Amino acid sequence: MIRRLKYHEIDFVKYSQCLEKSEQRKYSATKDFLDTTAPKQWEILVYNDYEAVMPIPFVRKYGVKIVHNPKLCQQLGVFSDKDDVNLNEQFLDYLENHYLIRAYPFNDSNELRTKFRIKKNFLIYPDTYEKVYARFSPKRKRKLRLDEDVLDHSEVKTVSYDEVESFIESNIIGLSKDSDLSGFMKIYETFYQLKYLTFLAFYYQKKIINVIATYSDCNMVALLGTFSDKEYVKLSGASVLIDQMLKETIDTHIFDFEGGDIPNIEEFFRGFRPELKPYGIIERSKKDLFKKLGSLILKGRIF
Structure with missing residues (x-):
């Protein structure tokens, strides 16, 4: 009943x-x-x-x-x-x-x-990072091989909500109206305070140019946001951040890309060779x- x-x-x-x-x-x-x-x-x-x-x-x-x-x-x-x-x-x-x-x-x-x-949605199931990386597309592997000059002036750091709040507000895309922004930011802040959400930032020349927000629970790590400074898109910071999160979690957690219906986003996700899991x-x-x-x-x- x-x-x-x-x-x-x-x-x-x-x-x-x-x-x-x-x-x-x-x-x-x-x-x-x-x-x-x-x-x-x-x-x-x-x-x-x-x-x-x-x-x-x-x-x-x-x-x-x-x-x-x-x-x-x-x-x-x-x-x-x-x-x-x-x-x-x-x-x-x-x-x-x-x-x-x-x-x-x-x-x-x-x-x-x-x-x-x-x-469409895409998942990578738990495995050793080495096996997961081996399945990446040749293009994705090339994107992850940063030039020496970029490597010398960049770093990846786990950061707080306060450190990335203004960057996310300036670089969030896909909102149907401006009033949606405050709603999204409140959710991100609450999840961070509850210790479900992690922000990983890519710094270049001491400036944040990429951020990903990942939610961890139920043996899953879900990509709840990818934010990029369009001026630095060729540096592939988003790929580096996702790769770093996979290094840290994929041996025990499913990685959930949380989407894939938009063609250019689907292409980006497919470079990591995830499994298609439609709903x-x-x-x-x-x-x-x-x-x-x-x-x-x-x-x-x-x-």
Whole structure:
């Protein structure tokens, strides 16, 4: 039996235990991650006594609850001991029939009969760094061989949020509107304070020219941000930083590139020879939402 629990009704001990033992385990479904990206604006669907769970983040528009994926959260979906297509479809059916959905992603381990748009993501699984490096493309290996002059005037350092805040604000790209910036920065700051987020910076001539932000939890290291000074793009600082993080973590952690749908970004990621791990996502237009709203009101299923 699937039931819906509001935030204050969730048994977070049982919820966390379900995630920990799940085949689909993802850091983005944890309480700390969702509490930061969707503060108390998420609830769950639960099967029996937490045998399977499905976190549901939402926003409110004009008093109406709309399911929407929060910033920096790539994958959610169903989490269970063993992935089960029939159970996944039951969760999907409940979701579709009780909520207005703007955007909701499943995870790369969720098998579904229902077809949605597929998005790309790339992972490198734990191995010795030497074997991982050996698989890099010839082009990526060339990019990592810095000129002697660059080597003499550069260094890679782990830095604090305060040290990179202004650099990120000046070099973040892809925001749909200026007001999104403060939201992203608040999330980065909170994750850093909670000790999930690490900032690695590439300095050239004592100036930061590249930064990556990586989130570590659930035996994964996820690339939550890559920021570059466009004037120094030819120095390949971003490649050096990702390579450094792989050196430090890949023997024990999965490295999650967190994306790959944009052609030039996909090309960049593929140079590290990761595995493609696609996932499905429900996406609905505003027009579709208005149609669905009327249907759910008539059925008395709007929460």
